[in-house]
Amino acid sequence: MSREDATERLRRLVEAQEQDPSAPPDPDEGRLLAAAVGGDLAFRWRVLELRGLLLAPPQDDTVAERYGELLEEARNDPDRLAQVRPLGERLRAMQDAGELPRVMLARAPRRHRPQ
Numbered sequence: 074m075s076r077e078d079a080t081e082r083l084r085r086l087v088e089a090q091e092q093d094p095s096a097p098p099d100p101d102e103g104r105l106l107a108a109a110v111g112g113d114l115a116f117r118w119r120v121l122e123l124r125g126l127l128l129a130p131p132q133d134d135t136v137a138e139r140y141g142e143l144l145e146e147a148r149n150d151p152d153r154l155a156q157v158r159p160l161g162e163r164l165r166a167m168q169d170a171g172e173l174p175r176v177m178l179a180r181a182p183r184r185h186r187p188q
Contacts, residue, residue, distance in 0.1 A: 079109045083118060090121045095128070116153060119143055123160050130167065134176040140164050 074082075083106040090096065100122055107115035123143060126136045140161055147153035167173040
């Protein structure tokens with residue numbers, strides 16, 4: 074599949090999911106396409122995938138792992154962080170309510186920025 078074809082397929086998946094957030098996304102195809110395409114479109118897919126997981130969460134650490142991945146990807150981009158943080162708040166609320174297990178995530182070391 075060409076990059077253009079992968080981009081178009083991912084764009085269709087993203088647009089369909091954005092139009093109907095209650096419809097479960099196809100995580101396998103979406104993740105493969107997002108990895109091949111990258112960029113903003115892939116980030117949009119990963120946000121939608123996490124939202125879908127929060128609607129129907131598996132009882133393992135998948136949701137927390139996906140959140141951690143998104144947080145790492147967005148950590149140097151304030152606009153992306155603004156999209157990810159509310160999902161983290163929802164995740165923590167679900168953990169507090171006992172709807173999801175609490176897990177500890179290992180994150181990459183942060184670079185110290187001179188002030």
